[in-house]
Amino acid sequence: MTDGTQKPDSARPTGKRQLSGASTISTASVEAKRAQQRREEDSSEGPGGGVVSFLPEVVQEVRKVVWPTGREMVTYTLVVFAFLIFLTALVWGVDQLVTLGVDAVLT
Known part of the structure; x- marks a missing residue:
C-alpha cells in the first residue's frame, strides 16, 4: 500500500500459543507419528496380538499399576x-x- 501502512502478513501466527512461542505441531511430526503407528500395527499378529503375547502384556501392564x-x-x-x-x-x-x-x- 502506498499510504505507509503495511498489509497484515497472512503467515504471521495469531493464536496465543504461536505468539507466546509455545511449540506447535508440524505436519512432518504428525506424519512421522502416523507412520510409526502403521509400522506397529503391521508388526502385530492381528487384534489382541495373539495368545502367546498375552501373558507378557499382562506382566507389562501390572508393572505400570501404582x-x-x-x-x-x-x-x-x-x-x-x-x-x-x-x-x-x-x-x-x-x-x-x-x-x-x-x-x-x-x-
Whole structure:
C-alpha cells in the first residue's frame, strides 16, 4: 500500500500459543507419528496380538499399576465399610417406614 501502512502478513501466527512461542505441531511430526503407528500395527499378529503375547502384556501392564500403600488400603477399607453401614441403615429405615405405612393402610 502506498499510504505507509503495511498489509497484515497472512503467515504471521495469531493464536496465543504461536505468539507466546509455545511449540506447535508440524505436519512432518504428525506424519512421522502416523507412520510409526502403521509400522506397529503391521508388526502385530492381528487384534489382541495373539495368545502367546498375552501373558507378557499382562506382566507389562501390572508393572505400570501404582499400588496403594498399606495405610491407604486401611483408609479405603474403612471408608467402604462406613459407606456400607450407612447404606444398610438407610435401606433398613426406609423398609421400616414402608412397613409401618402399609400396616396402617391395611389395618
